[in-house]
Amino acid sequence: MILLLSNKKIETFINSNYFNQFMALKISPYSNSLYPAANCKTTGYHRVWIRDNIYTNLGIEAAGDIKTAVKNIHALLDILLKHEYKIDWMIKQPYPKLRWRYIHPRYDEQGNEILEEWGNKQNDAVGALLWRIGELNKKTKILRDENDKRIVQKLVYYLEAIEFWHDKDNGMWEENEEVHASSVGACLAGLLNIQNIVHVPLHLIAHAEETLKQLLPRESKTKDVDLALLSLIYPYNIVTKEQAKAIIKNVENKLLREKGVIRYVGDKYYYKNGEAQWTMGLPWLAICHKILGNNAKYIYFVEKTRNALTDKGELPELYFADSDEHNENSPLFWSMSLKAVAENFKV
Structure with missing residues (x-):
């Protein structure tokens, strides 16, 4: 279900419920x-x-x-x-x-x-x-x-x-x-x-x-759709609005799953009864929709990102197909960082 909220309510909702979680995680460097x-x-x-x-x-x-x-x-x-x-x-x-x-x-x-x-x-x-x-x-x-x-x-x-x-x-x-x-x-x-x-x-x-x-809008000769294509919208911003819409539509129609986004159809990395669900795809889609001005879809994917958090408040690299089981790479800094960007994103 997509929540329909005003822009001001969306900002309040995001800032109060999510952003501080990233700060608490304290992603630390060497x-x-x-x-x-x-x-x-x-x-x-x-x-x-x-x-x-x-x-x-x-x-x-x-x-x-x-x-x-x-x-x-x-x-x-x-x-x-x-x-x-x-x-x-x-x-x-x-x-x-x-x-x-x-x-x-x-x-x-x-x-x-x-x-x-x-x-x-x-x-x-x-x-x-x-x-x-x-x-x-x-x-x-x-x-x-x-x-x-x-x-x-x-x-x-x-x-x-x-x-x-x-x-x-x-x-x-x-x-x-x-x-x-x-x-x-x-x-x-x-x-x-x-x-x-x-x-x-x-x-x-x-x-x-x-x-x-x-x-475009293909990723390559062998892949018509790929999660990596979202990078052309964010952070790089080098595609037209129509190209961005086509990329997002393809990703959502073919790659979106309940707890993440598969990288591409047929991905064998951590394949277990289906392609693995990468958590980074959820905040990534949220950011892309925010850029296009789709605030309802933005809040929808921020909510899906929240639902993908583990009991420790982490976004792992991935969840196995149709499962709440995730791999050991948790938290994945890439996922947590896109989550932080999504929660504090300004167009």
């Missing part, structure tokens, strides 16, 4: 300002993902702590400065495009690469970082010195070298190598947001826009 995906070593989620840190960063700002958000970005830049030689190599000699040669999306707690086979071709993580740097730069001083500016410029040249607009990467879910709209879109958003800070060749933007024109 001493170097990097964040794990979740506090769970048995699954490896104690490790540091660039992408997860960016989404966690959004929640930190939503909680009103922009200084901590800036420290987190500085910590991510320090990782890339540590591996600058690798970025230089890819810029100068992009072929062969082997997975291990790409900027790794995942590191240990000290910001070191993890030397094992992994789907390291995750261009959206680079785009996400560029986008976030540009976004925070509108509000505060984000780059500390010339070293920061140099590495940010090299990230642009890195994306140019790998020809991200038609590069087959592993995508947000670290799986099949194909051209993903969510990855191309993340890079496009990052380049657009960073062009007032460093040089961005205009042909990169043109190539990315053409790829999205050909792909």
Whole structure:
């Protein structure tokens, strides 16, 4: 059932019932300002993902702590400065495009690469970082010195070298190598947001826009709908209103479940009598509806987010299909952060 409330009542309802819960959870970083995906070593989620840190960063700002958000970005830049030689190599000699040669999306707690086979071709993580740097730069001083500016410029040249607009990467879910709209879109958003800070060749933007024109509203050749597409609405805001409506409609019609959103049809990760329900999808849909001005649907999905909380007041990574049983990655910082954003979102 969708609740029909005035805008003022919606804001009061959200602020009084939800936002303080995020504050009480106190999502905490390592001493170097990097964040794990979740506090769970048995699954490896104690490790540091660039992408997860960016989404966690959004929640930190939503909680009103922009200084901590800036420290987190500085910590991510320090990782890339540590591996600058690798970025230089890819810029100068992009072929062969082997997975291990790409900027790794995942590191240990000290910001070191993890030397094992992994789907390291995750261009959206680079785009996400560029986008976030540009976004925070509108509000505060984000780059500390010339070293920061140099590495940010090299990230642009890195994306140019790998020809991200038609590069087959592993995508947000670290799986099949194909051209993903969510990855191309993340890079496009990052380049657009960073062009007032460093040089961005205009042909990169043109190539990315053409790829999205050909792909959307699909995620890729093999996936007509994917949870990752919501990122093109929030946080990146690079699709038209009509495209956003089409993406949301497809996600709700094909992927929405009772306690979360499946990533895509046929997802085998934690498959148990059906695809797993990812909790992050609920606050994500709430935010997307808020952006489109659908306040009734916004409050509906905030309520669904609340109903997905565990007895400890946490959003786990996922619930198994048609079940109240969740996996051990709880709370998932990405989910908790989108929850905080949804509860305090202003268009």
